[in-house]
Amino acid sequence: MSLKILKAGILDTIQDEGRFGYQHLGINPGGAMDLLAMQTANLLVANEMNKPVIEFFYPAAEIFFEKNALIAITGANFSPTLNGHRIKNGVPLMVKKKSVLAFSKKKNGQCCYLTVQGGFNLLPWLNSNSTNLKAMAGGYEGRKLMKGDILEFDADFKNERLKKNDFYKLPWRSVCFNNESAEDEIFVIPGNEWDYLTAQSKKNFTNKKFLTDVSSDRMGYRLKGENLVSANKEELISSAVNFGTIQLLPNGELIVLMADSQTTGGYPRVAHIISAHLSKLSQKQPGSTIKFTIVNQQTAENLFVKQQLHLQQLKNGCNFRLQQFFK
Amino acid sequence: MIQSYPYKIFPLGDSGITIDFGNVIDEQINQYIISLFQYMSDHPLPYQKEIVSSFSSITIYYHLYNLRKNVETYSTAYEWMKEKLISSLDFDLQNNRVEERVIRIPVCYEKEFATDIELLATEKKISVAEIIQLHTSVNYRVYMLGFLHGFAYMGITDEQLDYARKKQPESIKAGSVGIAGRQTGIYPIDSPGGWQIIGRTPIKMFDREKEEITFLKAGDTVQFYSITSEEFYSLNKTPPLPRERGLGGEA
Numbered sequence: 068m069s070l071k072i073l074k075a076g077i078l079d080t081i082q083d084e085g086r087f088g089y090q091h092l093g094i095n096p097g098g099a100m101d102l103l104a105m106q107t108a109n110l111l112v113a114n115e116m117n118k119p120v121i122e123f124f125y126p127a128a129e130i131f132f133e134k135n136a137l138i139a140i141t142g143a144n145f146s147p148t149l150n151g152h153r154i155k156n157g158v159p160l161m162v163k164k165k166s167v168l169a170f171s172k173k174k175n176g177q178c179c180y181l182t183v184q185g186g187f188n189l190l191p192w193l194n195s196n197s198t199n200l201k202a203m204a205g206g207y208e209g210r211k212l213m214k215g216d217i218l219e220f221d222a223d224f225k226n227e228r229l230k231k232n233d234f235y236k237l238p239w240r241s242v243c244f245n246n247e248s249a250e251d252e253i254f255v256i257p258g259n260e261w262d263y264l265t266a267q268s269k270k271n272f273t274n275k276k277f278l279t280d281v282s283s284d285r286m287g288y289r290l291k292g293e294n295l296v297s298a299n300k301e302e303l304i305s306s307a308v309n310f311g312t313i314q315l316l317p318n319g320e321l322i323v324l325m326a327d328s329q330t331t332g333g334y335p336r337v338a339h340i341i342s343a344h345l346s347k348l349s350q351k352q353p354g355s356t357i358k359f360t361i362v363n364q365q366t367a368e369n370l371f372v373k374q375q376l377h378l379q380q381l382k383n384g385c386n387f388r389l390q391q392f393f394k
Numbered sequence: 395m396i397q398s399y400p401y402k403i404f405p406l407g408d409s410g411i412t413i414d415f416g417n418v419i420d421e422q423i424n425q426y427i428i429s430l431f432q433y434m435s436d437h438p439l440p441y442q443k444e445i446v447s448s449f450s451s452i453t454i455y456y457h458l459y460n461l462r463k464n465v466e467t468y469s470t471a472y473e474w475m476k477e478k479l480i481s482s483l484d485f486d487l488q489n490n491r492v493e494e495r496v497i498r499i500p501v502c503y504e505k506e507f508a509t510d511i512e513l514l515a516t517e518k519k520i521s522v523a524e525i526i527q528l529h530t531s532v533n534y535r536v537y538m539l540g541f542l543h544g545f546a547y548m549g550i551t552d553e554q555l556d557y558a559r560k561k562q563p564e565s566i567k568a569g570s571v572g573i574a575g576r577q578t579g580i581y582p583i584d585s586p587g588g589w590q591i592i593g594r595t596p597i598k599m600f601d602r603e604k605e606e607i608t609f610l611k612a613g614d615t616v617q618f619y620s621i622t623s624e625e626f627y628s629l630n631k632t633p634p635l636p637r638e639r640g641l642g643g644e645a
Contacts (some may be wrong), residue, residue, distance in 0.1 A: 070633040087455070090446045091431065092608045093539040093582075196496065201583060202543050259404045259412070304417055305547065307446045307453035313406050315431050331448055331540030339407035342458065364470045367408035368462060376460040 069182065069219040070136070072212050073167065073198065074129035074234055080287075081187070081206035082122045082326075086195035090330040096310070097197040097205070099174065100178045100285060101327045103346035104142035107241045108182040111139035111159045113389045118186035119196035121212065125173040128212060130181075134164045136221050141241070143176025143350060147235045152160045158198035159237040159389070162227040176350040178386065185222030200327070224393075239388045244377045246343055251276070251355070254344050254362045254370070255313065260303070260335035264317070268295040277321065281353040285327040288351070294319030297335055308332040311348075324346065343370035347364035399423060403476055409443075409458040411475045413483075415452040419549055419576075423450045424537050425492075428613040432492050433485045439478045441471075446499075447612055448538045449547070454479065496615045500578075501530075501571050502626035507594035514557055514573075514590055525592060526620050528552040534578060536614040544582035544600035544608035549578050551590055559588035569594045571618070589615075590638050593618075596630035 070078075081106065086096025096367060097281070099122055106116040108126035121128075125145050140147050147154050148169050154160060156179075162168070176314040189196050189207065198206025207216060264272065277292035295315055308314065312324045314334035323340060324332075326349075327383050340348055341362065350355060399415050407408040407411045431447040436450070439454065446453045451499040455477065461471040502509060503526045515522050534548040541547075563586040566572070569573025569580045576600055581587055582599035584596040595596045599609045610616065621629070 087444045089543075089607075091539060091612070092543060093541060094543040094607070107595060193607075199543075202600065202602055203586075209602075215532050256405065259402075259414070261407070301417065304419055304449045305538065306414065306448040306451045307406060307410070307412060309407060309455070324524055329541050330446060331538065335562060336406075339405075342408050363404060364408060364472050368458060368470055368472070371408060372462050373459055 068185075069133055069217060071131040071133060071218075072128050072216040073075070073131050073387075075211070075213045076123050076127040076170075078124045079128045079212040080122050080198040081119045081189060081212075082194055082198060083119045083327070084117045085147055086193050086197050086199070086205065089193055089354070090307075091135065093330055094202065095327060095330050096191070096195075097199050098195070098350040099180065099197075101142050101180070101346045103244060103378075104178070104350075105180045105182075106138045106378055107381065108141040109386050110113050110378065111141070112137050112182060112184040113386050114182060114184060116185055116236060116378065116382070117204070117240045118182060119189055120180045120182040122182070123170065123179040124177065125169040125179075126168065127179060129170075130168040130170070132162050132164055132166045132309040135225065135229060136162045136163055136220070137222065137224070137271070138168075138183050141180045143179040144174040145170035145176075145179050146172040146174055147179075148176055148182070152233065155236065155240075155297055158240045159230055159385075161226055161235040165235050166233050173352075175352075178349060183220045183222065184219055188219040188221065220277060225350045237388070237392060241381055242375055244346075246347060246374070248344070248360070249358075251358050253348055253357050253362055254341045254366060254367065255359050256341060256362060256367050258313065258336035259336045260299075260315070261337050263297040263299040263335045264337060265296045265298045268297075271295060273361060276356045276358050279351045279353050279355045279357065283325075283353055286323055287325050288323045288348070288394070290321040290323065290357070292321075293294050295321065295337070299335075303333045303335065305331040305333045308336060311338065311342065313344050325349065341370060342366035343367070343374045352359045373382070399426075403479065405472050406453050406455075408472075410455045411472060411479060412451050413454045413479060417462070419449050419537060421535055424535065425613075428492050429451060429490050430483070430485070431612070433490050434482060436601050437473065437482070437485075439482065441475075443613065463533065468563055470621050492613050494613070494615070495619065496533075497610065498617045498619060499597055500621040500625065501593040501618045501624050502596050503529075503593040504623045504626075505621065506623065507567075507570070507626070508592045510572075510590040511592045514555075514592065517608055518522055518554060518557065520554060529573075529578070529592065530618045530620055534616045535620075536610050536616060537613050538612050539608060539610070542582055542585055544610070544615075545579060545600070545614075546608075546610040546612075547577055547579055549577045551578050557590055560590065561588075563588045566591060567594065569596060571595060594626070
């Protein structure tokens with residue numbers, strides 16, 4: 068009695084902000100690839116930012132609502148429809164029971180998020196609802212969603228607008244966070260092994276463009292482009308890596324570690340994507356062009372603070388509008 | 395004193411900080427790292443989100459936004475964390491004893507599990523029996539956990555077992571005991587991996603239902619002992635985990 072998966076997508080999992088405090092045991096945080104989109108979805112329906120959501124890749128699942136729900140869809144645009152009618156991302160939407168949500172075409176982005184007001188009733192594993200596919204724990208039975216799965220949620224409401232309509236769009240929306248950079252520009256700060264790179268490779272890193280490869284997944288985005296050369300052949304012992312670390316592989320290619328990355332690694336860490344740009348990077352489809360710009364620690368921190376303030380504003384705005392609306 | 399070892403502190407992205415005692419696998423340094431890890435887990439810095447230890451370094455991830463919101467006198471959160479981190483290096487090692495465990499792990503070195511043991515014997519010009527003898531005669535230290543949940547990096551193996559990892563990762567069964575360079579380790583789950591496999595243990599290295607999720611932890615001492623395949627099957631009552639998908643890692 069809540070929400071049922073009619074048709075499974077390629078990789079639909081429950082995610083939240085991640086599982087922290089267990090990396091010393093080799094258990095990675097996981098969590099949503101696009102945290103900003105996932106948090107935005109929650110704020111739109113006045114949830115706590117960390118409520119578990121469904122993360123979809125394309126093709127995404129088809130979903131049946133067994134009862135009325137207030138939902139929000141954010142992140143990638145997979146052309147969502149409700150009972151065949153086109154609906155929008157980034158708005159709170161009242162959905163009438165017995166409606167079907169489907170995604171018909173990938174328009175832009177990689178990862179899409181669905182949340183319901185009040186959140187799903189799930190048992191956390193190690194204080195998080197993120198799905199850890201390798202450990203087969205967390206999320207929904209530690210696995211991706213499959214046909215027939217039922218996700219329970221408590222929130223239920225009646226609204227006269229749903230008497231005549233299958234859905235009703237609430238009159239506010241989230242605006243995109245302005246991250247002060249071009250579409251393909253990704254800000255990084257140098258990593259500890261940045262100086263392993265030859266002078267020419269350092270130039271190539273910032274001057275050349277890179278393409279995200281088709282083999283990219285929740286663990287890492289591989290980049291194709293000018294191969295880089297390490298002047299230091301010393302083998303590194305393993306140490307910490309995280310979401311956003313850019314490693315130089317032995318073949319000269321770069322890989323950006325994503326949400327499901329390992330906790331430690333032994334390849335040179337040439338740079339780190341700044342936290343404020345992880346959302347942007349995560350939405351790059353295979354074959355997208357990216358260009359790195361090196362910024363300093365302060366810029367990286369300031370942009371993240373700005374992004375968080377943007378979320379706080381959104382939170383206050385949405386809470387206020389929602390209270391007014393349902394008054 | 396270990397504190398006289400040179401160290402380097404650097405940012406790991408914009409919300410992590412690492413203190414690194416060098417690119418070395420050294421028992422003393424690792425002992426210090428584990429004490430420091432223990433101390434900083436018990437006495438976390440303000441805004442500390444989590445802490446990870448490795449062979450010779452410690453990384454602290456912190457709540458960047460909260461730190462920046464409350465601390466305004468520093469140009470970066472990193473500078474603030476760095477100062478706090480350095481001051482916590484003065485902790486009293488003596489009053490911070492780390493639990494020392496010695497753990498015996500049964501391994502079946504028979505052919506059906508030890509997929510690379512004959513190749514290793516040929517390459518290193520020693521017999522399979524000698525490999526088993528060498529592998530079981532050393533006390534190993536668990537330097538760190540990483541790569542996979544519950545994957546313990548152990549060392550240091552006898553130099554006669556020193557052998558490079560595979561060029562291409564292959565799919566490896568849970569419980570497989572591998573060697574790479576002077577290290578040995580156990581795959582907790584079915585996974586792609588590049589270590590040379592010389593046996594398999596029936597012990598589960600990871601159990602998500604248990605309070606102690608991982609069988610080993612950093613700082614443990616491990617002794618391997620040889621068992622027959624009959625003993626392996628009688629100890630191994632749990633069905634194998636399904637095969638994993640995803641990119642190969644470097645371990």
